[in-house]
Amino acid sequence: MLVYAAEITDSIKRYNMKIAFVSAEVYPFSKVGGLGDVAGALPVELANLGISVNVITPGYGSINRKRFPIQRIPYRFTVKIGGEMIECGVSRWVSAEQPKHCVYFVENEFYFGARGIYNDANGRAYDDNNKRFLLLGKAALEIARMPGERPDIIHCNDNHTAMIPVYLKADPALHHDFKNTKTLLTLHNIAYQGIDSMDHKDLYGVPDDFFRPMAALEWWGQINPLKAGIIFADGISTVSPTHAREIMNSEVFSAGMQNIIRSSGKTVYGILNGVDYQEWHPATDRYIAKPYSIETVEEKKYNKIALLNDMGLDQSVVNKPLIGMVSRLVEQKGISLLIESIDRMMTLDIGMIVLGSGEPEYERAMRKFARRYPRRFVVDFGYNNPLAHKIMAGCDMFLMPSRYEPCGITQMAALKYGNVPIVHKTGGLADTVIHWDGQSGNGFVFENYSSDDLIKPVRDAVTVFMNGKEWRRIRLNGMATDFSWKRSAQQYIELYEYTCQVL
Structure with missing residues (x-):
């Protein structure tokens, strides 16, 4: 029952x-x-x-x-x-x-x-x-x-x-x-x-x-x-x-x-x-370059500029989609699917930051991509709490391709920061992220666990990103959600x- x-x-x-x-x-x-x-x-x-x-x-x-x-x-x-x-x-x-x-x-x-x-x-x-x-x-x-x-x-x-x-x-x-x-x-x-x-x-x-x-x-x-x-x-x-x-x-x-x-x-x-909004809220976050709120979401761009500088990413990415990921590098989190998809994702002219540590083979793969895409793909191993906050505030999109996710908290935090989630439809990700259908929603969702199915919402998110008015609506939808304890x-x-x- x-x-x-x-x-x-x-x-x-x-x-x-x-x-x-x-x-x-x-x-x-x-x-x-x-x-x-x-x-x-x-x-x-x-x-x-x-x-x-x-x-x-x-x-x-x-x-x-x-x-x-x-x-x-x-x-x-x-x-x-x-x-x-x-x-x-x-x-x-x-x-x-x-x-x-x-x-x-x-x-x-x-x-x-x-x-x-x-x-x-x-x-x-x-x-x-x-x-x-x-x-x-x-x-x-x-x-x-x-x-x-x-x-x-x-x-x-x-x-x-x-x-x-x-x-x-x-x-x-x-x-x-x-x-x-x-x-x-x-x-x-x-x-x-x-x-x-x-x-x-x-x-x-x-x-x-x-x-x-x-x-x-x-x-x-x-x-x-x-x-x-x-x-x-x-x-x-x-x-x-x-x-x-x-x-x-x-x-x-x-x-x-x-x-x-x-x-x-x-x-x-x-x-x-x-989500502990005392810890995760862009208006009061002590780690980010410039606090902002749903009323001042345009000031989020200053955090993006600061993050690009801190991580050594090319400044041209300031006008391109920047995808962030904060995760353990383990199979549950969809890392093998990510590895299979990164080359195709990078053809979309994006920047990407990955923060996390885990299986040695996955860490080696992340290093390989960082060398292959210098100043566009950056990885930081370990857990760095201040950097996690900066990624929330500075990135445009937040990727969670988890094979399964009992709940997930980071996607809920990302929503409050106007960091649009791209997630696999499983567990708590399915309960919190609503696929953007052109009129309503707060993120992008893929149902089948495959590289082709992951690429599609990433491509859709990049397309919508180029439409500033539509992208702002998605961001505001996410920032208006309340997942308080x-x-x-x-x-x-x-x-x-x-x-x-x-x-």
């Missing part, structure tokens, strides 16, 4: 709620991708709407503790992972603007304090990430049972925290103090399932029955925490209505989880992510209440 959070009855009575929001990354303390953005912005809006939110996340060594007033609290506990007893401390940050929004950090020097989020300094995943995030899940339960902090909902996010519902249901006597607490598991990227070797089953702390063939944690002879979380969570959501349909109806989009979700008998709720937070509150009272 599939419905959307917006369809949950409005007759459910609102009441004061306490949410424990558990995430492996939380902006601005830690961030690798969209999960960090969501965990940073959604709890703030929930708190603004009157919900008490305790975010729980690891206290990584990469967190800038000089920037944030994070304070240790006198609470310690021990967690058993396999045969190891792991002692943890707790730190806390409370928002000065919104006291209902609090972030708790699980402190352990070996597993978190001396490390980054997922990878070491060389970009290699830590060998014991399985153990680290099992620790996060069990530690989150210890923090959630502190006096006065017992939640109505534990909101789990992705595979890193998917074992929390399993622990609560596997041993309800041990966790009797959570008997009135429900769990919600949000699938931000269902392809990342935390697959682990069956050799590590002793780390998980649940009976052997959970690992038998076809059992909750077993997946083709391996351990799959996300599968078990789907089975045991009280509620399941994902980050856009279209992606909810995709994972329910496709083995490919669900990364093999379609039948697991269906057989669980649960509803999948699709709630579109939002307030709308999303209201839908999550409805889902929390429905989960508590109905599920």
Whole structure:
């Protein structure tokens, strides 16, 4: 069964709620991708709407503790992972603007304090990430049972925290103090399932029955925490209505989880992510050369000139379409399709800037195109937040050819900057970008995943770009859209209440 959070009855009575929001990354303390953005912005809006939110996340060594007033609290506990007893401390940050929004950090020097989020300094995943995030899940339960902090909902996010519902249901006597607490598991990227070797089953702390063939944690002879979380969570959501349909109806989009979700008998709720407009708004952006708004969109051109200068692009591009892309260079993001299409795109007399890093073969291909098209095609590897903002403000078009995209946030930010998106019709891209038909729309969309189908909307966008009046209308349509987190937070509150009272 599939419905959307917006369809949950409005007759459910609102009441004061306490949410424990558990995430492996939380902006601005830690961030690798969209999960960090969501965990940073959604709890703030929930708190603004009157919900008490305790975010729980690891206290990584990469967190800038000089920037944030994070304070240790006198609470310690021990967690058993396999045969190891792991002692943890707790730190806390409370928002000065919104006291209902609090972030708790699980402190352990070996597993978190001396490390980054997922990878070491060389970009290699830590060998014991399985153990680290099992620790996060069990530690989150210890923090959630502190006096006065017992939640109505534990909101789990992705595979890193998917074992929390399993622990609560596997041993309800041990966790009797959570008997009135429900769990919600949000699938931000269902392809990342935390697959682990069956050799590590002793780390998980649940009976052997959970690992038998076809059992909750077993997946083709391996351990799959996300599968078990789907089975045991009280509620399941994902980050856009279209992606909810995709994972329910496709083995490919669900990364093999379609039948697991269906057989669980649960509803999948699709709630579109939002954009933090305090961070992403051209009128207040501290990184761009000249702020502008929907009323002064003509001043966007000054940001284009500055971006061309900063990136060493030919100044003639100022009067030509400039396409930007900010993305991980991985297959999911459509990079192989992009590589197949770039030569044909460049015949359209455009400039292009790509910001991101990823698979070595894709990075090599990007370098090749930069050499082939000097001063017209530029690539910057890594993640450069100021440059990402400058690309939003300085480019004319924003390309997202993702093979699949559960939600996507950058296309929503691009719209607010008058940076016209060109996207594949999938997931949240389909929910936010409306194809320009000559009269209405805010971007350009291609449906079939092929190079020919990608080239067509790029060519159409270039053609419309040459018609200044029509191009301005598309830009203004995009800048007028509202994908604020307030709308999303209201839908999550409805889902929390429905989960508590109905599920």
